[in-house]
Amino acid sequence: MIFVIDDDEIMAECIARAVKKETKVFSNAITAISALNDEVPELIFLDILLDGPDGFTFLNELASYQDTAKIPIVIVTSLDVSNVDLSQYNVVGILSKDNMTPQEIKKYVDQI
């Protein structure tokens, strides 16, 4: 199972299509955090600017629990996060919404 967290419904749908695996789409961090109680996904595609708590809050939440700290995360954003220290999180990749392709999205899924 792969989680896609993005408040833009169409963008989330595009990512889910590119993944070509079973996905659950969440429009905000709170519902995604709740879903983690029932299921630990293999990979999470995470937007940063979300309605309510942002992607960094979600990353902190994830890192604070033993069972979720090691879930690989791919950040999908239009922000420039190159200067942000992400070393404390299990971020395996960063995709820019400006120029990412379905192939690049799929590549992360294939690496699981």
Add this chain to the structure above:
Amino acid sequence: MEQEVNGILVAAHELKAPLSVLRQLALSFDFEEPAPSLEHIRSEMVSVSERAIKQVNDLTKIARLEDGLFTMEPVSVRAVCDDVTRELDYLFRYNKRELFVKYSNKAKLVTANRDLLHSVVYNFLLNAMHYSGEETRSELCINDCHDKVKISVRDFGPALPMDVWREMKRGWIKKPTSIAMRPGSSGLGLYIASKFSRYMNANVGAVRHRDGTSFFIELPVSTQARLF
């Protein structure tokens, strides 16, 4: 002023989100039987949205110029021009335009910001393509000019109106709307190029020809280049 800058940044982000979605939607099309015409439409959708995203990103950069976030460093002019021509090659061919490139500079490095210079050349070339008729060519040239390197882009479109030429001669363009200079243009690309050039302390200008216009930027040769 700060409020205005914040407004531009918020607006840019709001504009970029739907453009990114459009681009992603175009890339998501799965054709059961790929048809060349559909592939063309898809390519155009991706290309148009990418150009718009680039302009929105450039607007964001303009809003941040005053923060001095863009480092000036030794930059290879040819490498930047190569990147831009590679990026625009498809678009020129798709629109049945020819892109002619001539490098005759010996100085390799200039003092500039790579991203900003990339945007200046990109906007000059896009402008040239827009104003060149079918089957005509645009020329990208790099020449040494004393202690400067000159990048010029020549098109064979309508001549530049006198008032815009004067603005360019003065060194920069105050606002994009005044450059409705040539038909069908908001002048946004040249406004962006003008702003970025000014930030890099580069000379920017235009030359009127009887059969078109050349836009140019002159950048100081990097003193570090003398070490080689």
